[in-house]
Amino acid sequence: MTDLRTNFAGIELRNPVLLASGTCGYGDELAPFLDLSRLGGIVTKTITPEPRAGNAPPRIVETAAGMLNSIGLQNPGLKGFIDDKWPYLAALDTKIIVNIAAPTAALHAEMAARLDDVEGIAGIEVNISSPNMKDGGMLFGCSPTASHGVIAAVRAATRRPVIAKLTPNVTDIAAIARAVVDGGADGIAMINTLLGMAVDWRTRKPILGNITGGLSGPAIKPVALALLWKVHQAVDVPIMGLGGITSAEDALEFLVTGATAVQVGTATFVEPGGAADIVAGIESHCAAAGMARIGELVGTLGV
Amino acid sequence: MNEPSPTATDVQVRVVATTEVAEAFFQTRLEVPDTTIRPGQFIQLRPRSEQSIYPFLRIPLSVAAVDVQQQTIDVLYEQVGPKTTALRHLAAGDEVGFLGPLGNHFPTPEPGAVPVLVGGGIGVPPLIYFGTSLRVHGYEPILLVGARSANKHLPDRLLAPAAADVRRASDDGTLGHAGFVTGLLHSALDEPLPSPVVYTCGPHGMMAAVARLCAERDVPCFASLEEYMACGFGVCVGCVVERANKESLPSPYGHYARVCIDGPIFDARQIVW
Numbered sequence: 133m134t135d136l137r138t139n140f141a142g143i144e145l146r147n148p149v150l151l152a153s154g155t156c157g158y159g160d161e162l163a164p165f166l167d168l169s170r171l172g173g174i175v176t177k178t179i180t181p182e183p184r185a186g187n188a189p190p191r192i193v194e195t196a197a198g199m200l201n202s203i204g205l206q207n208p209g210l211k212g213f214i215d216d217k218w219p220y221l222a223a224l225d226t227k228i229i230v231n232i233a234a235p236t237a238a239l240h241a242e243m244a245a246r247l248d249d250v251e252g253i254a255g256i257e258v259n260i261s262s263p264n265m266k267d268g269g270m271l272f273g274c275s276p277t278a279s280h281g282v283i284a285a286v287r288a289a290t291r292r293p294v295i296a297k298l299t300p301n302v303t304d305i306a307a308i309a310r311a312v313v314d315g316g317a318d319g320i321a322m323i324n325t326l327l328g329m330a331v332d333w334r335t336r337k338p339i340l341g342n343i344t345g346g347l348s349g350p351a352i353k354p355v356a357l358a359l360l361w362k363v364h365q366a367v368d369v370p371i372m373g374l375g376g377i378t379s380a381e382d383a384l385e386f387l388v389t390g391a392t393a394v395q396v397g398t399a400t401f402v403e404p405g406g407a408a409d410i411v412a413g414i415e416s417h418c419a420a421a422g423m424a425r426i427g428e429l430v431g432t433l434g435v
Numbered sequence: 436m437n438e439p440s441p442t443a444t445d446v447q448v449r450v451v452a453t454t455e456v457a458e459a460f461f462q463t464r465l466e467v468p469d470t471t472i473r474p475g476q477f478i479q480l481r482p483r484s485e486q487s488i489y490p491f492l493r494i495p496l497s498v499a500a501v502d503v504q505q506q507t508i509d510v511l512y513e514q515v516g517p518k519t520t521a522l523r524h525l526a527a528g529d530e531v532g533f534l535g536p537l538g539n540h541f542p543t544p545e546p547g548a549v550p551v552l553v554g555g556g557i558g559v560p561p562l563i564y565f566g567t568s569l570r571v572h573g574y575e576p577i578l579l580v581g582a583r584s585a586n587k588h589l590p591d592r593l594l595a596p597a598a599a600d601v602r603r604a605s606d607d608g609t610l611g612h613a614g615f616v617t618g619l620l621h622s623a624l625d626e627p628l629p630s631p632v633v634y635t636c637g638p639h640g641m642m643a644a645v646a647r648l649c650a651e652r653d654v655p656c657f658a659s660l661e662e663y664m665a666c667g668f669g670v671c672v673g674c675v676v677e678r679a680n681k682e683s684l685p686s687p688y689g690h691y692a693r694v695c696i697d698g699p700i701f702d703a704r705q706i707v708w
Contacts, residue, residue, distance in 0.1 A: 177670075183688040
């Protein structure tokens with residue numbers, strides 16, 4: 133048996149497998165298919181200061197080995213989350229990381245401060261990377277200065293570990309990573325979706341109501357691994373790797389490349405119980421390789 | 436008929452047979468561990484191995500028939516893309532991933548009401564199962580079916596269990612009423628039917644026309660919607676439809692309803708067409 137326990141930026145995880153923000157809602161809809169206590173944790177769907185309706189449909193389209201989404205952060209807002217969603221999450225036997233986004237650095241900080249009063253939250257993941265938010269998200273994450281500003285504001289407002297979620301839609305992701313670490317990020321999650329588009333040539337219209345969306349699924353795994361490799365070399369904080377993970381082997385590739393933990397995202401849409409299978413697969417692969425602890429694998433890529 | 440919806444399960448099931456029932460329309464019979472599925476609910480099939488990643492997402496399909504004795508269900512679909520092509524080519528005995536049943540179900544009409552089922556194209560299948568179930572419960576539904584052409588119409592043997600009174604329309608006039616199925620609905624609602632209730636499934640434009648007609652006649656109308664769908668159980672919030680009564684909702688969070696879990700059946704007056 134390999135010891136799968138993982139410390140991620142001070143968060144004690146049962147194992148290094150979490151569910152990614154936006155792919156597990158607030159836990160309740162997945163519970164019939166997946167025992168959430170089998171996982172290291174879950175990252176909530178992004179919450180914003182006020183409730184949001186989200187983007188006009190169509191919001192989803194399948195593409196080669198993946199999909200585009202332009203959900204647009206439909207969420208109940210901070211108060212709705214605390215009142216209606218948190219009680220269910222609080223009762224789960226797994227670590228809950230709350231993902232936040234806001235139009236300004238100050239509003240990010242206000243959210244983090246308010247969440248500091250809520251007992252049981254394991255960490256704050258800051259969404260500076262959504263391609264579907266016209267007043268935030270990727271607007272911050274594409275600039276080292278803006279990324280630094282948001283993360284520093286959140287860091288100053290909370291006692292909890294702060295994880296910056298990065299966008300791949302940048303020229304130099306290492307520069308963004310250094311900026312968020314300089315701003316006080318305790319960890320990094322990467323990657324959010326790649327900006328993408330689907331077109332119907334017959335109608336000469338985009339498929340998505342929002343015109344563009346975020347690409348996810350197996351199609352983006354090689355991109356995620358390459359960017360993870362860059363960021364792992366650039367900074368010393370732990371990294372949660374995500375992007376197209378559908379199997380235990382995929383997860384192990386991220387760990388070897390430098391991720392301390394991984395998030396399973398789009399795969400859950402197809403295999404709602406799949407993340408637990410990935411935990412079991414990691415366990416059996418590592419045991420077969422004779423590893424005492426999962427940490428022995430992290431960042432061992434030989435080049 | 437209004438018991439709570441059964442719990443969904445994520446299992447592998449076997450294909451019994453696939454047959455072509457109209458031009459490019461296929462019927463696949465599946466052997467399932469539990470046939471407890473309410474009319475109007477849907478399933479998500481994964482017609483590939485778990486190791487493969489293409490086609491990646493599952494395919495949401497309604498259920499056209501349930502055989503409790505044989506432990507089988509039938510899905511009817513048009514071969515239009517990679518997933519329906521993969522499903523169509525599965526051989527008897529092959530396994531397919533099955534997630535379901537999902538979503539809500541058609542509401543039962545008041546006793547004595549006449550259900551008028553209005554289907555277009557590949558939207559007809561859930562109405563077959565619903566009509567079959569209604570007849571078991573003593574209702575005498577009328578089934579109105581529209582298709583582009585005679586060769587796109589499902590055969591009588593598939594529709595017969597759903598209604599004794601089946602009326603057909605085709606866009607090109609090759610079978611039944613020449614024109615849209617809404618023409619048939621006009622005529623049906625002109626008849627002195629005791630409390631008609633309309634249930635519809637088909638292309639968006641057709642259902643919008645049916646909803647409009649029902650609103651004009653003050654006839655209740657329930658529509659089974661379709662949207663691009665990823666998960667099918669509520670987490671992705673992708674398959675949404677805009678609600679009509681937005682002013683009365685406490686927050687913009689509820690402006691869009693999820694077709695998969697808040698539907699797929701909606702009161703036609705409660706959504707924006």
